[in-house]
Amino acid sequence: MNTKLLASIAVFALLAGVVSTSMMQSVYAADYGMKDASMTKKTETKAKVEAKKTETKAKVEAKKTETKAKVEAKKTETKAKVETKKDSATGKAMASDNVTVEMAKGAGSNTSCADKCYVQSDVQIKVGTTITWKNVDTAAHYATSGKDATSDGIFDSGMVNAGKTFSYKFDKAGTYDYFCMVHPWMTGKVTVS
Ligand SMILES: [Cu+2]
Numbered sequence: 333m334n335t336k337l338l339a340s341i342a343v344f345a346l347l348a349g350v351v352s353t354s355m356m357q358s359v360y361a362a363d364y365g366m367k368d369a370s371m372t373k374k375t376e377t378k379a380k381v382e383a384k385k386t387e388t389k390a391k392v393e394a395k396k397t398e399t400k401a402k403v404e405a406k407k408t409e410t411k412a413k414v415e416t417k418k419d420s421a422t423g424k425a426m427a428s429d430n431v432t433v434e435m436a437k438g439a440g441s442n443t444s445c446a447d448k449c450y451v452q453s454d455v456q457i458k459v460g461t462t463i464t465w466k467n468v469d470t471a472a473h474y475a476t477s478g479k480d481a482t483s484d485g486i487f488d489s490g491m492v493n494a495g496k497t498f499s500y501k502f503d504k505a506g507t508y509d510y511f512c513m514v515h516p517w518m519t520g521k522v523t524v525s
Pocket of ligand 1: 439440472473474512513514515518
């Protein structure tokens with residue numbers, strides 16, 4: 333009698349153990365499944381963020397490239413405009429807009445710079461054009477109107493130091509010779525029509 337009871341209890345305990353274990357397992361499984369789902373969601377979100385980053389980067393790059401292309405196009409356009417203003421026969425500037433003449437590099441020490449002392453040294457322009465002399469040399473220069481190192485008083489830049497400029501607007505037709513007060517071998521001519 334005692335033995336039977338003990339056996340029953342043992343069987344019951346065993347069954348209870350099996351049932352509780354399987355229940356626990358299913359709880360675990362559910363929990364694990366949830367974790368798995370949340371991990372998947374995290375990974376998904378991360379992927380979305382990465383994709384968006386890549387997309388934004390691509391857009392920024394595309395915009396940069398577009399802007400660069402526009403700038404290049406404008407540069408080319410400006411260059412073309414300037415070039416069309418040169419006289420097709422002589423290649424000299426025929427601009428009605430502003431013209432720049434450089435006081436050339438080394439012109440202060442090179443007594444034989446001749447027609448390269450000012451670049452360009454012989455310029456043809458229309459009435460109303462402003463010429464800007466730009467000193468690209470290291471020495472100071474002048475653009476003084478006159479001939480044979482004698483000022484005629486029409487225009488005088490005064491001393492134009494390295495990197496500086498002087499501008500003069502030509503309102504009357506005519507031929508204007510000019511030179512540099514400190515380097516009289518530097519001569520140039522402006523023809524206004
Ligand atoms: Cu000079």
